[in-house]
Each structure stands twice: as structure tokens, then as C-alpha cells.
Amino acid sequence: MLRSVRPMTPLVLSAYTLVTANGRGVGPVLQALRERRSGLKPCDFEDVTLKTYVGRVAGLEDFSLDYEIERFDCRNNRLAWLGLQQDGFMVAVAEAKQRYGAHRIAVVMGTSTSGILETEHAYRTRDPGTDGLPNWYRTRYRYTHNMFSLGHFVRTCLGLQGPAMVISTACSSSAKVFATAARLMQAGLCDAAIVGGVDSLCHTTLYGFSALQLLSAGPCRPCDEDRDGLSLAEAAGYALLESNERISGRGAVALLGYGESTDGYHMSHPHPEGAGAVRAIEDSLLRAGIRPEAIEYVNLHGTATAANDSVEDKAVYSIFGARPACSSTKGWTGHTLGAAGITEAVISALCLTHGLMPGTLNCRRVDPSLKSRVLRENQTGSLSCVVSNIFGFGGNNCSLVLGKL
Amino acid sequence: MKVAILGIGLLAPGLVGWESSRAVLAGRRPFQPEEVPEPEAAFLPPNERRRSSDCVRWAVEVAQEAIVQSGLDPVDVPTVFTSSGGEMGVFDKLCRTLATPERMVSPTLFHQSVHNTAAGYWGIATAGRQSSTALSCYDDSFAAGLLEAVAMVCVEQWPVLLVAYDLPVPAPLNEARPIATGFAVALVLAPPSDDSPAMMQVRLETACAEGTGCLENPALDRLRQDNPAARSLPLLIAIAGGGGGTVRLNLHDSQQCILELGSCRT
Numbered sequence A: 001m002l003r004s005v006r007p008m009t010p011l012v013l014s015a016y017t018l019v020t021a022n023g024r025g026v027g028p029v030l031q032a033l034r035e036r037r038s039g040l041k042p043c044d045f046e047d048v049t050l051k052t053y054v055g056r057v058a059g060l061e062d063f064s065l066d067y068e069i070e071r072f073d074c075r076n077n078r079l080a081w082l083g084l085q086q087d088g089f090m091v092a093v094a095e096a097k098q099r100y101g102a103h104r105i106a107v108v109m110g111t112s113t114s115g116i117l118e119t120e121h122a123y124r125t126r127d128p129g130t131d132g133l134p135n136w137y138r139t140r141y142r143y144t145h146n147m148f149s150l151g152h153f154v155r156t157c158l159g160l161q162g163p164a165m166v167i168s169t170a171c172s173s174s175a176k177v178f179a180t181a182a183r184l185m186q187a188g189l190c191d192a193a194i195v196g197g198v199d200s201l202c203h204t205t206l207y208g209f210s211a212l213q214l215l216s217a218g219p220c221r222p223c224d225e226d227r228d229g230l231s232l233a234e235a236a237g238y239a240l241l242e243s244n245e246r247i248s249g250r251g252a253v254a255l256l257g258y259g260e261s262t263d264g265y266h267m268s269h270p271h272p273e274g275a276g277a278v279r280a281i282e283d284s285l286l287r288a289g290i291r292p293e294a295i296e297y298v299n300l301h302g303t304a305t306a307a308n309d310s311v312e313d314k315a316v317y318s319i320f321g322a323r324p325a326c327s328s329t330k331g332w333t334g335h336t337l338g339a340a341g342i343t344e345a346v347i348s349a350l351c352l353t354h355g356l357m358p359g360t361l362n363c364r365r366v367d368p369s370l371k372s373r374v375l376r377e378n379q380t381g382s383l384s385c386v387v388s389n390i391f392g393f394g395g396n397n398c399s400l401v402l403g404k405l
Numbered sequence B: 001m002k003v004a005i006l007g008i009g010l011l012a013p014g015l016v017g018w019e020s021s022r023a024v025l026a027g028r029r030p031f032q033p034e035e036v037p038e039p040e041a042a043f044l045p046p047n048e049r050r051r052s053s054d055c056v057r058w059a060v061e062v063a064q065e066a067i068v069q070s071g072l073d074p075v076d077v078p079t080v081f082t083s084s085g086g087e088m089g090v091f092d093k094l095c096r097t098l099a100t101p102e103r104m105v106s107p108t109l110f111h112q113s114v115h116n117t118a119a120g121y122w123g124i125a126t127a128g129r130q131s132s133t134a135l136s137c138y139d140d141s142f143a144a145g146l147l148e149a150v151a152m153v154c155v156e157q158w159p160v161l162l163v164a165y166d167l168p169v170p171a172p173l174n175e176a177r178p179i180a181t182g183f184a185v186a187l188v189l190a191p192p193s194d195d196s197p198a199m200m201q202v203r204l205e206t207a208c209a210e211g212t213g214c215l216e217n218p219a220l221d222r223l224r225q226d227n228p229a230a231r232s233l234p235l236l237i238a239i240a241g242g243g244g245g246t247v248r249l250n251l252h253d254s255q256q257c258i259l260e261l262g263s264c265r266t
Helices: A026-035 A067-072 A075-084 A089-100 A116-124 A149-158 A170-186 A203-211 A275-288 A306-320 A337-354 B018-025 B046-051 B054-070 B088-098 B107-111 B117-126 B138-156 B218-226 B228-241
Strands: A011-020 A053-055 A105-110 A164-167 A192-199 A235-243 A253-262 A297-299 A325-327 A385-392 A396-404 B002-012 B079-082 B132-136 B160-166 B183-190 B198-206 B245-251 B255-264
Touching (some): A011 A026, A011 A075, A011 A337, A026 A337, A067 A075, A075 A149, A089 A192, A089 A235, A105 A170, A149 A164, A164 B138, A170 A235, A170 A385, A170 B132, A170 B138, A192 A337, A235 A337, A253 A337, A275 A306, A275 A396, B002 B138, B002 B228, B046 B117, B054 B117, B054 B183, B088 B107, B138 B183, B138 B198, B138 B228, B138 B255, B218 B228
Parallel strands (some): A297 A385, B079 B132
Antiparallel strands (some): A164 B132, B160 B183
């Protein structure tokens, strides 16, 4: 069967925000990008003894959620809450609620591990006789660890009544939220959507990636010839998506296209030729209705594992050649897993708005086998159209095209 | 939004396979829940099957039943996998390991812990390159997955495979999430055509006081309430009955998915 990808109507990112190890809100993130200051530090998360660097968001241990939302209290939802407080995002959502009504705004969030840290803690204090879990945990699973907890929490905090779901496809989760939200809007199931992603540090991912021998001992070095793995990190980010036909989006950043695919190859290794990645990028360009030549900058997935960076390079080069500037921003933020999609979508929006192309931080010498034009130093100049790539476990790929209207 | 239903897969105690379950769901044969035989999940390559989780084998089993009925090549069909908790059995093993001083996590167990494990294994089994989404909406995961799948069919004008599953939660996690019975269901949905065997009109409404009601058969209703994937039972019963009718599925406390069934000749 021959499938045709249909062009989509641009969706304006009428508000967006981001919290990473680089700071709270887009201001500190942009400043860190400009000053080339990494948020990665030697791992000091709980009692973890692994020799690795992490991008930990400071202060999550120092507060708990208020009484009305106390049942959701866990590291992941604290980070989600912190994200909602930045950049006037709650005000923008309140205004959108006035425009459309609470029933007409969807919530589509992404996460990979949700609040699993609560379950990890509960398992450490099982009853030695009965193997039973502690009482405090039993009523909390639904509001913390369950995959939908994040969607439930965000919908509750924002007072929204529209459809809500949590997409969890490992690292591609919060890139795919843009695709799902675009479809819900196009199908008329909502008029606007809150998209985003939140993932927080936990023992499952730290020890899991360590077992896969994918953690770097130092800060990750994307695209470097001596790169030796990724740095895990946490982040929360959100965007309010509205149709260009409903609000005047002139000059604003918009989602122009998305492309989703799978490798159908292996659970934790990318397809050697990047076949799935190529398909995701090509579909995103077709939905945006633009040719590869229109893309000026590619924000790479660029995790700094040996396999990802080289396979991604093959895919990107096969479509764009060595023309557009390419870089990975994981040297700043680390790999925020289920939040990587929104993290890099918001960074791409900042790049478009401020005419910035960040040079790959911690990349001392670009791997000579990479053929794409990998930036090492920051460059400035007007930008109108960028691609952001996110690839994940299960061979799950998603590419977004963002541009200025 | 209007879609055709081209294939159905079903696996639960007393409901093994769609064809043999139709008479039970239509009330022509008694519902006798018995332990489900280990699903063969024949699409999985032997290596993948050997190390796969229960969730993967149940999800693949119903997905292949639905796809075979549809007559479509799985390579061409994007997928939506929905599950409240995903790999709860894997979480139990991981969290036990992480509670030991050594914390020696198995790399295979780790990559099987993601919510898109079943989706990923299905992709490997079918060598598909199409889009694949995995999602959750707690007890309303079936309705949310259906919404995503139907929206995808309507926007892309292309078939979609929807798979919903939740497996019994092992102790001690079942103290926090007591799911006692396994349930997996798959639907192949497609743009409607003149010769579509069964059609469904889907829309969202603000929740009304009348609620969604319960099933006539108390044993089936207990199953519906026990497992989030079994919230699909009212739809399956309506299809098995062969007539039309309207099915309401809760989506959060504020909305309902209204499913209006057309001719059901499958």
C-alpha cells in the first residue's frame, strides 16, 4: 500500500516554558546556552554510587506539594509543578480557558518513568515477614508511579476538563505529544492543547543505563570522536498549542510538521542505517510541506552514545547533506529521557526566536566519521525553520519541524 | 468521526479468541472464566518470545488475531498500544533488585520496563516502520487509546491497529493496584468504505448524570471493573450482538466517549 502524508495546519506555540538543570524558566536556559555553561555535575542523587554525571534540578528535595494536591507528591510531580510556575504559563492557560472553555483544551503529556522512584522507595521498606509494602504507599501508586499520574496532575493543576493522556514511548514520549495533540485538534476533539513532558532522576534509569553500559563517566560529549555514553538528567517543559486560524500567530514559533516511525529492529539498538530515523524526518518535512533545503538547523538527538550519534548522522546526512548546521544540546541539559522531546522543542523555539545555533557543548573534536555539518561553537543569525530529532527505546522515532510564522 | 472495524482480537479468562467468544458475549453461551492457556504469540521470533514478558505475549496474541482477520499486511499498519500500568511484573523484579545492596539490574529487564515494550516487540515481530504510540489513562486507558486511534484513522485516512492490555499485578504491588485478571483486546480500525463489515461513529460528550451503567452479566461486569482493558467489554458485547446500539465509555470524570455502532456483520 502507498501511504501519502498530508500537510498539516501550523500550530502556534502561544506559550512555552522549561526547567532543566540549567535553571528555572526559558531565561536561565537561554543564558546557559549563550554562556556555554553545562548543567551536568558529578552524580549526587540520593545514595547512588555510580561514577557518572547527571543533570539534577536543584531544590526538588526542599518542598512538597500543597494540601489540595498533596496526594500527587513525588519527585516527578514536584518537577512538573515547578515547570508550571515559570514564564507565566499558568496565566496563558487561564486565558486560553477563557477563549475555548475547559472542556475544549486537551492535556497530552510524556514521561518514561513517571513517579517510579516512589515504588523504588516503598520496595526498600517492605515488611520482612509478609513482603508487604508500607501503608503510605498503597494509596499513592495511582497518583505517583502510574503512567497517567503526570497527566492527571497537570490537568488538575490547570483545571482543565478536556481529553487527557500520557504518551510513554521511552525517549520519544514528549516529542510524540505534539503529534497526538495535532491529531486531536485536527479531528475536532479539542480547540487547543497543553503538551509537555516531565521525567525525573530515579534508580531504575541510572542503574538500568549503567547495566547497558551506556553511561559516560564524565559529562556527555555528543558527536565527539571519544564520546563514551550519555548523562542522565531531569526536566519539565510545556507548550500551549493553538491553531493559527484562531489566534494571530504572526512572528510566533509554530509546529509546522511532525513525523513518527519505528525501526522494527531492536529494543535498545538503533537500526544500523537509521532507516526509521530517515522516515521520521522525511514525514515531518512532508507534513510541513517544505523541502529539506528549507531547514537551516537540526537539533540532533545526539545522546553521545557511540551508536546513536553515528546512526543519526547517517540519517541526517542522507536527507540534508552537509548543508544545515547540526548540534546536540545534551551537553547542557543531559538526556532527560521522556522529557527530551519538549526540552529540545523549547530550545529549538528559543533558537528560532533569538537567532541562535548552539555549538555542541563538550565536543572537543568532531568524530571524523560523521558527515553532517556539526557545529562546535555557537553561531548567530536569523533562523526560520529547524528540525528536532528524538529517537528512543523500542526503536521509536519522532521528528518535529518548528518554524517562525 | 466514523471508522470501520476490520478485525478484533481478544484474550481473557473464558474469552479466548474473538470467534469463540462471540457466542459468550452475545449471551448464547455461558461465560465460564478458566485459566488462559499461555499465548503462543506466533508472530514473535523464537528468541524474542523466549525473553518476552507476559504483557508482550498477550498483546502480540490479540494484535495478530485482529490483523489476520483484517487481511492487512502488518507492515503497513501504524499502532496504538494502551495500558494502565504497562509492565507491572517487570517493575516488581526491578524494584526488588534495586532494594538489594548490589543493585545488579539486568539490561534485558531494564529495556523491557518501558511502557512501549509490547509496541516495540510487535514492531520487531512485523519489521514495521510505521508510527507506534504507547499511552496510559489509568482506568480509562481503553477509551483514551480508542480516541487516539480513531483520530489517527480520520486524520491520516489510513488503518490503525489498537491494542489494549493489562495483566494481573503481582504481589506486593497488587496491594496498591489490585488487578486480578488478565485482559487484552485488539481492534483494526480503518476509514469506512461501502463494504465495511462493521462501522462505528465516535464522538466526545460532556459527562452526564446517567453514567455508563454496568453489564447485565454480573461475572462479565466484575471483569470489566477489575481490568482497565476490560472497559472495552460493552463495545465488544454490542459488536457480538450484531446489531447497532450506543456504547458510552468514561473518559475521566468529565467526559464520555460515545460509540454508535452501525451494521455488525463480522
